Amino acid sequence: MKILVPMKQVPDLVEELEIDSSGKRLNRDFLKFKLNEFDEHALEEALLLKEQHGGEVVVVTLDMAEADNLLFTAIAKGADKIFKIPGNCDEGIDCHSAAQMFATAAKSIGFDLILTGVQAADDRDGQVGMLLAAFLGLPHVSVVTGLSLEGASAIVHKEYAGGVMAEFEVVLPAVFGIQAARHTPRYAPVSKVRQAWKTSKIETVDGGTVPASNGSVVNRMFKPESGKRAELIEGSPDDVAGKIVDLLKSRGLL
Amino acid sequence: MPNDVFVVAEHLKNKLSDVTFEMLGKGREIADACGGKLVAVVLGSGTKDLAAQLGVADSVISVDDPALEHFSPEAYRIVLSSVVKDRQPKLTLIANTSMGMDLAAPLSAELNIPLVAYCKGLSADSGNVSVTSQLYAGKVDVESSITSAQAIISVLAGSFAGDAGRSERTPSIEEVRPSTSLNDLRVKFRRLVEPEPSDVDITKEEKLVSIGRGIQSQDNIALAEELAAALGGAISASRPIIDNGWLPKSRQVGKSGMSVKPKLYLTLGISGAPEHVEGMKDAATIIAVNTDPRAPIFDIADYAVVGDLFDIVPALTERIKGAKG
Numbered sequence: 389m390k391i392l393v394p395m396k397q398v399p400d401l402v403e404e405l406e407i408d409s410s411g412k413r414l415n416r417d418f419l420k421f422k423l424n425e426f427d428e429h430a431l432e433e434a435l436l437l438k439e440q441h442g443g444e445v446v447v448v449t450l451d452m453a454e455a456d457n458l459l460f461t462a463i464a465k466g467a468d469k470i471f472k473i474p475g476n477c478d479e480g481i482d483c484h485s486a487a488q489m490f491a492t493a494a495k496s497i498g499f500d501l502i503l504t505g506v507q508a509a510d511d512r513d514g515q516v517g518m519l520l521a522a523f524l525g526l527p528h529v530s531v532v533t534g535l536s537l538e539g540a541s542a543i544v545h546k547e548y549a550g551g552v553m554a555e556f557e558v559v560l561p562a563v564f565g566i567q568a569a570r571h572t573p574r575y576a577p578v579s580k581v582r583q584a585w586k587t588s589k590i591e592t593v594d595g596g597t598v599p600a601s602n603g604s605v606v607n608r609m610f611k612p613e614s615g616k617r618a619e620l621i622e623g624s625p626d627d628v629a630g631k632i633v634d635l636l637k638s639r640g641l642l
Numbered sequence: 643m644p645n646d647v648f649v650v651a652e653h654l655k656n657k658l659s660d661v662t663f664e665m666l667g668k669g670r671e672i673a674d675a676c677g678g679k680l681v682a683v684v685l686g687s688g689t690k691d692l693a694a695q696l697g698v699a700d701s702v703i704s705v706d707d708p709a710l711e712h713f714s715p716e717a718y719r720i721v722l723s724s725v726v727k728d729r730q731p732k733l734t735l736i737a738n739t740s741m742g743m744d745l746a747a748p749l750s751a752e753l754n755i756p757l758v759a760y761c762k763g764l765s766a767d768s769g770n771v772s773v774t775s776q777l778y779a780g781k782v783d784v785e786s787s788i789t790s791a792q793a794i795i796s797v798l799a800g801s802f803a804g805d806a807g808r809s810e811r812t813p814s815i816e817e818v819r820p821s822t823s824l825n826d827l828r829v830k831f832r833r834l835v836e837p838e839p840s841d842v843d844i845t846k847e848e849k850l851v852s853i854g855r856g857i858q859s860q861d862n863i864a865l866a867e868e869l870a871a872a873l874g875g876a877i878s879a880s881r882p883i884i885d886n887g888w889l890p891k892s893r894q895v896g897k898s899g900m901s902v903k904p905k906l907y908l909t910l911g912i913s914g915a916p917e918h919v920e921g922m923k924d925a926a927t928i929i930a931v932n933t934d935p936r937a938p939i940f941d942i943a944d945y946a947v948v949g950d951l952f953d954i955v956p957a958l959t960e961r962i963k964g965a966k967g
């Protein structure tokens with residue numbers, strides 16, 4: 389079982405996001421990046437499947453900020469091979485183009501299963517996993533929280549609202565958008581990541597040339613103005629507590 | 643037709659979801675502004691009753707087939723793809739939900755029609771369509787214009803008023819057969835898995851103390867429990883708390899958890915990601931405690947406490963106990 393996991397870095401949302409002078413993009417000079425949370429779950433699920441059934445986990449990423457660190461961290465967690473698709477994507481890339489590059493790369497690497505994160509918060513043209521499935525002509529299920537293998541098929545749970553899930557049986561190869569792995573993603577000790585930098589090698593895989601996407605243009609990027617501004621409750625913790633109690637009383641909640 | 647707006651109706655267990663009516667209401671406005679028709683598309687089996695509720699649309703395309711009894715990423719995509727390819731609507735609105743995510747992007751790739759996702763705002767001016775997408779977990783919006791003849795838009799639940807999408811009118815229904823066989827597909831529906839029955843039904847609680855990743859560890863949950871007990875309420879949580887296995891799924895609020903509407907919703911260390919907000923924005927009074935003054939939760943809260951929950955919660959629990967005597 390060869391499991392392919394495309395992974396990406398996204399801006400760390402704990403930091404202040406600044407819009408650049410064009411008014412259409414984030415100012416990338418000061419962005420801090422972190423691994424997309426759902427990709428950690430996708431990798432975890434892949435590693436769990438490998439531990440259960442054998443095979444290999446192959447992580448692939450585009451040539452973007454901190455790609456090398458992402459790949460070596462994956463090795464430290466247990467991935468077997470790491471690939472980078474060349475082509476400077478530091479300015480970001482839309483999902484349709486990324487999915488086309490992954491489709492080309494996936495065909496040359498080979499795979500039985502592709503696990504992506506369910507989504508990332510930094511792009512507006514959909515989810516790469518499902519686009520990739522369509523470009524490869526493969527079955528797909530998104531928002532997956534449970535995954536097991538039965539012969540040549542995977543049994544997956546897809547989450548709906550209200551805690552309801554649907555169970556599907558899917559003939560492999562397939563693409564799944566992972567929402568949550570069976571358990572909390574493992575942690576990679578810094579020493580192991582450092583070791584991976586020294587001993588592992590990043591392989592290169594061609595993503596082909598991708599025509600510029602069109603169909604929509606960005607007019608502006610802005611911070612949403614909330615219609616309703618919350619009223620600030622300030623002071624020492626005890627003051628704040630007192631004010632909340634008063635307000636609960638006045639609203640008949642206490 | 644070149645100016646038509648299609649809305650893909652979403653349903654589960656024979657009930658249309660609210661986002662369907664929200665899209666229909668908005669779709670009505672856009673179709674009128676573009677001089678086109680509003681068409682609802684219902685896929686399913688035995689969906690006459692559902693189709694009858696879509697009277698805001700000028701017409702309903704109904705694809706009724708046993709193979710479509712349950713949502714299937716594959717069967718639904720195949721059918722919808724052929725409908726859209728056939729009719730060439732200007733816009734196809736699909737909910738940005740779990741089901742919609744398995745339709746919008748694949749359709750876009752397959753039919754080579756651009757997709758604008760995470761839509762929370764949509765307008766049309768002399769046929770020019772502009773879409774506002776919500777990105778970066780609610781911290782940044784992006785407005786784009788559609789420059790091609792056709793587009794797929796995936797719409798966030800709760801973005802538009804649902805009332806405008808409801809009508810008593812009986813729509814005209816056009817029955818359409820699937821154009822290809824739906825046998826021998828690679829994705830087979832097996833069953834629906836219902837949530838485990840739980841001790842507490844958070845949708846019925848009047849007061850919820852809701853914890854997020856800011857609570858840091860399972861041990862700290864006791865703090866929130868004590869506060870909830872003092873208030874006479876229950877605790878609920880954001881997704882990471884559930885995924886960590888710290889609380890049962892029945893306590894999850896949000897897109898893939900419960901939608902709650904308590905009198906009081908007090909958040910502790912929840913950032914206010916759109917998927918969480920979707921499930922609690924209609925609470926009567928929202929008080930949010932968060933160390934980050936820019937946390938999106940403050941955009942929908944009534945009262946904001948910028949501070950450390952580990953300072954605030956003990957003080958508050960004590961005060962409430964005192965106030966009750």
Ligand SMILES: Cc1cc2nc3c(=O)[nH]c(=O)nc-3n(C[C@H](O)[C@H](O)[C@H](O)COP(=O)(O)OP(=O)(O)OC[C@H]3O[C@@H](n4cnc5c(N)ncnc54)[C@H](O)[C@@H]3O)c2cc1C
Pocket residue numbers: 506507531567853854855856857879880881882883894895896897898899900910911912913914915916917918921931932933934937949950951952
């Ligand atoms: C398809 C899909 C479905 C989803 N469904 C759901 C869902 O149903 N429900 C849901 O909740 N999420 C859902 N999510 C996940 C959602 O996108 C967010 O990841 C999640 O809501 C974040 O949870 P959080 O606010 O607890 O964590 P974070 O976003 O990490 O926020 C933690 C917050 O705690 C604050 N904080 C830290 N320390 C303290 C302190 N000491 N005192 C006070 N504040 C502190 C931080 O400033 C931060 O704002 C879904 C995502 C997807 C893609």
Ligand SMILES: Nc1ncnc2c1ncn2[C@@H]1O[C@H](COP(=O)(O)O)[C@@H](O)[C@H]1O
Pocket residue numbers: 393394395396397424426427430448449450452481483486503504505506507508509510511514515516517
């Ligand atoms: N540039 C990229 N590099 C690697 N993986 C990506 C990239 N873009 C998207 N992905 C994968 O697709 C998933 C969905 O991301 P997105 O389509 O950006 O919402 C991510 O969680 C990754 O698994």
